[in-house]
Amino acid sequence: MGLGKSPNPILFPMGYQLDPSIVIKHLPLFLKGVFLTVEISFFAIVIGLSIGILAAVARTSKFKILNLISAVYVEVFRNTPLLIQIFIIFFGLPGIGIKLSPYISGLTALVLYVGAYNTEVIRSGLEAVPRGQMEAAKSLGLTGVQAFLYIILPQTVRISLPALGNNWVSLVKNSSLVSVIGMVELTWVALDLNALTFRSFELFGAATIFYLILIFILINIQNFVERRFAYKT
Amino acid sequence: MKFDFDVIAKNLPYLLSGVKFTIALACLVIILGTFLGVIFGILKLSKNRLIRYPVSFIVELTRDTPIIMQMFFIFFGLPALGIRLNTFPSAALAMSFFAAGNTAEIVRGAIDSLPTGQFDAAKSLGMNYLQMMIYVIIPQALRRMLPPMMGLFTTLIKDTSLAAIIGAFELTRAGQEIIERTFRSLEIYLVVAAIYFIICYPLSYYTRKVEKGRVTGF
Amino acid sequence: MIEVRDIYKSFGKVKALNGVSATIKKGEVVVIIGPSGSGKSTFLRCLNSLEKIDRGTIIIDNIPLTASKTNIHKVREEIGMVFQQFNLFPHLTVLRNITLAQIKVRKRSQEEAERIARDLLLKVGIPEKADNYPFQLSGGQQQRVAIARALAMQPKIMLFDEPTSALDPEMIGEVLDVMKNLAKEGMTMAVVSHEMGFAREVASRVIFMDEGKIVEEGTPERLFEHPREERTRTFLSKVLK
Numbered sequence: 038m039g040l041g042k043s044p045n046p047i048l049f050p051m052g053y054q055l056d057p058s059i060v061i062k063h064l065p066l067f068l069k070g071v072f073l074t075v076e077i078s079f080f081a082i083v084i085g086l087s088i089g090i091l092a093a094v095a096r097t098s099k100f101k102i103l104n105l106i107s108a109v110y111v112e113v114f115r116n117t118p119l120l121i122q123i124f125i126i127f128f129g130l131p132g133i134g135i136k137l138s139p140y141i142s143g144l145t146a147l148v149l150y151v152g153a154y155n156t157e158v159i160r161s162g163l164e165a166v167p168r169g170q171m172e173a174a175k176s177l178g179l180t181g182v183q184a185f186l187y188i189i190l191p192q193t194v195r196i197s198l199p200a201l202g203n204n205w206v207s208l209v210k211n212s213s214l215v216s217v218i219g220m221v222e223l224t225w226v227a228l229d230l231n232a233l234t235f236r237s238f239e240l241f242g243a244a245t246i247f248y249l250i251l252i253f254i255l256i257n258i259q260n261f262v263e264r265r266f267a268y269k270t
Numbered sequence: 271m272k273f274d275f276d277v278i279a280k281n282l283p284y285l286l287s288g289v290k291f292t293i294a295l296a297c298l299v300i301i302l303g304t305f306l307g308v309i310f311g312i313l314k315l316s317k318n319r320l321i322r323y324p325v326s327f328i329v330e331l332t333r334d335t336p337i338i339m340q341m342f343f344i345f346f347g348l349p350a351l352g353i354r355l356n357t358f359p360s361a362a363l364a365m366s367f368f369a370a371g372n373t374a375e376i377v378r379g380a381i382d383s384l385p386t387g388q389f390d391a392a393k394s395l396g397m398n399y400l401q402m403m404i405y406v407i408i409p410q411a412l413r414r415m416l417p418p419m420m421g422l423f424t425t426l427i428k429d430t431s432l433a434a435i436i437g438a439f440e441l442t443r444a445g446q447e448i449i450e451r452t453f454r455s456l457e458i459y460l461v462v463a464a465i466y467f468i469i470c471y472p473l474s475y476y477t478r479k480v481e482k483g484r485v486t487g488f
Numbered sequence: 489m490i491e492v493r494d495i496y497k498s499f500g501k502v503k504a505l506n507g508v509s510a511t512i513k514k515g516e517v518v519v520i521i522g523p524s525g526s527g528k529s530t531f532l533r534c535l536n537s538l539e540k541i542d543r544g545t546i547i548i549d550n551i552p553l554t555a556s557k558t559n560i561h562k563v564r565e566e567i568g569m570v571f572q573q574f575n576l577f578p579h580l581t582v583l584r585n586i587t588l589a590q591i592k593v594r595k596r597s598q599e600e601a602e603r604i605a606r607d608l609l610l611k612v613g614i615p616e617k618a619d620n621y622p623f624q625l626s627g628g629q630q631q632r633v634a635i636a637r638a639l640a641m642q643p644k645i646m647l648f649d650e651p652t653s654a655l656d657p658e659m660i661g662e663v664l665d666v667m668k669n670l671a672k673e674g675m676t677m678a679v680v681s682h683e684m685g686f687a688r689e690v691a692s693r694v695i696f697m698d699e700g701k702i703v704e705e706g707t708p709e710r711l712f713e714h715p716r717e718e719r720t721r722t723f724l725s726k727v728l729k
Contacts, residue, residue, distance in 0.1 A: 055350075112467075112471060112474075113463075113467065115470075115474065116424070116428075116466065116467045116470035116471045116474055117428070117463040117466045117467050117470070118428040118429070118431035118432075118442070118463075118466055119428070120431045120432060120434075120435075120442065121431060121442065121459055121462055121463045121466065122463070124455070124459045125455075125456065125459045125460065125463065128449070128455035128456075128459065129455045129456035129459045129460065130456070131455075132454070132455060132456035132457075133456065206334070210334075210335065210336040210337075211336070212336075213336035213338055213339060214336075214338065214432075217435055224336065224338065224339060224342075227339075227342070228342070231342075231346060237342070237343075237346035237347040237349070237350065238343075238347040238348075238350035238351075240347075241339060241342045241343040241346060241347045242343065242347065244339055245331075245335050245339050245340075245343060248334070248335045248336060248339060249330075249331065249334055249335055252334040252335070253334065256334075385573070385575070387571055387573045387574075387575035388575060388577065390538055390569075390571060390575060391569075391571065391575035391576075391577070391634075392577075393536075393538060393564065394536055394538065394564055394567070394568070394569035394638070395564070395565075395588075395589035395593060395637070395638070395641060396561050396562070396564040396565035396589060396593040396594075396641065397561070397589060397592065397593055398561050401592050401593070405588055405592065406577055409579050410577075410578065410579050413579070
């Protein structure tokens, strides 16, 4: 184990010696954790967006049954903790014979959770697109589906971008929860190394900084995309 | 596999005893967090960079990192500085900072959404900064803060579940203890989810109503 | 009363005021006209320091605005401003809108402030609206309340920044009437407006601004009938029917 002496013993009164080298030593593992955090977040964002669009369409559809299913989905997943949702999928489902890996369980939970929030955002985006757009599209001969895909949906996404971006930032933060079911992402790395070395201050401090950097980059991407693509009605 | 209703019935009282802590934690955090957050929010408006930069940093730090990371840091990491907090206080402190960071952002958003004309009118009437904030700006900002703050409260109630990870006793932890004894994960977690739902759904429903009611243009 | 010497104001690269000098004497009603972007609103807003000038001097009632010793809040008590967007405080009743600054800034008592407020509401023609909220009033009524709010401070100078531009046509008259009465009573006024009829009736002087500079000024008759500058002629031909 690294044994660097703290240059400033006054900072840590209980004789705790700050040892940043523990982070440096395990940097590859940290980076692997960061990579997995990014990976699972990315998939959750993409799949969650699709679910959000589908559920938003269902929520605004004329068919009462679709409307109801979507509404129930959204309300259930927005009003229960993500942690419990993860537990139900990973620990509970095996009880009825569905055993999923930590990765798939975590991904499913994140997708369903962010999907529910996306639904509400996209629904208001849909409502914000002027009625005249659909009329104009149809009068040009486009079918309902074509009009939706080429005219309505792009505008909806652009209007919803700011709020969607916020959901994605939350998603990256929430991805830390999948560590509790053993998925080897950033938080799990910190927890695991902590159990091994007890250098909590350095390890969790380092993990926090990694998240900060990740989120900072994400927010900047979000701002860039917003500036170029988003517009207000 | 049969769905075991019995285990639910037998353990419901234990679960409900956890709910008390869930509510207590959420209320404590929202009060502390709002108080801190409003102070942060107003400090962030300061023209003085020596005040603004550190406050901005703290706000971003608490808003842009996962809550459990903040909980781990406080519970596991702070002892290095000689600060040893128990599970419940650690969770409360971490969540309070998270709430404060988000509240500061809500304050900023509310004040930003006010038309600059309000500031102009107050200034042109001869009001100084303090008078302008107290009589014109803050009353209007508070009204705009209400829906997002209610949303934050709902989020905090759900996030109390994270305290279970560091071992604090509340609803989720109660559920975990029951499962350790009975192994009926599906039933118990479903009931736990249902209890959270019963608490949160009325709140989010009411929040939506409040949002829609504010059409009078302030 | 107001002396403006060679002021400059830029917003980033945009030169809003490019060397403007003017004098406004007590009792004068000065109407400032010009195309959008000419700097007229910026000029007005510099007079009560809502915008700070980059260069030059502004002296109000012998007090230099930009001197560090000057208490800008005290100066603003003597200058009333009416805005294009009214800017009434939506969370307060009409009465409270008018009494708030009187009580907190002029330090008047509640009774005195209310008496003055009600007198002014009567003067602008809407005494019955004292306990209503701004959103319950029409645009013209709101603007009249805004004028009453500014007058309640008993300022020496009144500034009007396009006071009727945000109003529906049928309400412009009621606001202009209030302003005309104010002018007749001898209030020193600086008005940025497109209402040429108003200028002709009550202005002692009209200033035409373009691209951050004063192009020409004179009595309304002289400026409208015999404009000296080409730019003035072009602008007037577009605006006057």
